[in-house]
Amino acid sequence: MTALAPAPAPGRRRERTRAVRLRPRSTLAIVAVSLAGVVAFGWPLIVDPGTAFAHSTDAPLLFSLLMPLLLAVVLAEVSEGGLDVKAIAMLGVLSAVGAALRPVGAGTAGLETVFFLLILGGRVFGAGFGFVLGATTLFASALITGGVGPWLPFQMLGAAWVGLGAGLLPPLRGRAEIALLAAYGAVSGLLYGIALNLMFWPFTTGPGGGLSFVAGAPVLENLHRFVVFSFATSLGWDIGRAVTNIALVGLTGSVVLRTLRRAARKAAFEAPVEFVPATTRD
Template sequence: MTPTPHPATAAIRLRPKATAAIVLVSLAGLIAFGWPLIVDPGSGIAHGGDAPFVFALLLPLLLAVVLAEISEGGLDVKAVALLGVLSAVGAVLRPLGAGSAGVELVFFLLVLAGRVFGPGFGFVLGATTLFASALITGGVGPWLPYQMLGAAWVGLGAGLLPRARGRVEIALLAAYGAVAGLAYGWLLNFSFWPFAIGSGTGLSFVPGAPALENLHRFALFSLATSLGWDLGRALTNAVLIAVTGTAVLGALRRVARRAAFDATAQFTPAQDQAPPPMVETAP
């Protein structure tokens, strides 16, 4: 007999409005990350250094809209408690690696939790984990919204992966963790690349240049500056998922079964009971 894939457990149900909010915020996020490739060369934003700050102010507002939509009827007490616990664990894990040589211990947990509890939970967990970690480490700044959205996408994507089981599932998650680690680093590079090294070099952002030319410059910049860290993050994700994936997935799925997120509460009216008969006693 061929084992059947594990059924998905949606700790947070994505209703149509919440799904639409995530899609819109993701589109806005792509613009926030990739604005150097699409900005009008005649605009002040192409020559100034305020673009990351503008988007850093907009992204938290958009994320707040998503969280509000998700919490409206789709977030119960059990999901909130689980979200708090896993966010705290991730916030503690992140400083342990401190990004040294790209070793970051938080992303494998986002991948595994998003896999078990669904894309909505993974999206929220990514954002809250990075936010909690920034509060602990003092890493609050204009880069934080970009980190939160990037991590949210990592958790979201893990919840959208096709079903699998056993070694195939672990291999799928390890490969996804490696790709997500690389993509996360490259996305964050977009938020500061135009102002990182100034102008006049082969790696610099050139306002008004064709998108392909700037994309080529960005690729060279990433290869020259952050490839080592990105590969370290990708390798860390893949190794941790391969080594701990079976145990962690099993533990998270036991939590999901006990929490019974998919169960629907049913209330039945109490049946009217006849009063006990009166017993008359002789005087």
């Protein structure tokens, strides 16, 4: 028996490709880990100042232990019945390319060269694929560069959100699509930096400074301190990341999108698989 994936009907053009099929359980898992991620990133600004939890700076370390377990659960759930051989192959190729691209910029002056690929990959192959691509790419690049640490799960989740959001953008084509993706690259680049700042801010500056997190202080006071901290330390890098995303999407977006869409058509991820008898020769 030979498995054949029929080609799309002539004249029919797919607007969306979903290399990873998100079933209700996997969608629920992504929502759950995203909510947990919001708490893990932003606990200093959302926890009640009167609770004992607000008076501890050990919370980021606790979340660093929990996030890998949550990510492992959601990735296993997404892959359960949602990843076929073709999707795994494409995921492996793009993750390897992204892992190789990341050290090129290495974050110097905000030159992050990996996020544009997450955006374009999520755009072409769908939100589920973008989520998994972001997580696996950051994990692979950390292994290559020796960047494994308590910050890695937060970086993986932040990159997964970037890929997920790209797959949820409204359908456009041509220059309007490139402009949309460039704008998304700028916004996501800034938000990624802000989220990572929140992760390490409580235990980076030390107590007593004007930029420091004050355990148990009112939310608005800590928010003001965080904004000042971000402007003083990382805003330049975050703007650099946003500008890099705009430049790379603008310069390479059309070519990369055509290449990925051509690969998606050949792979025919959503085409039903039919089994027909193998022909034999006398």
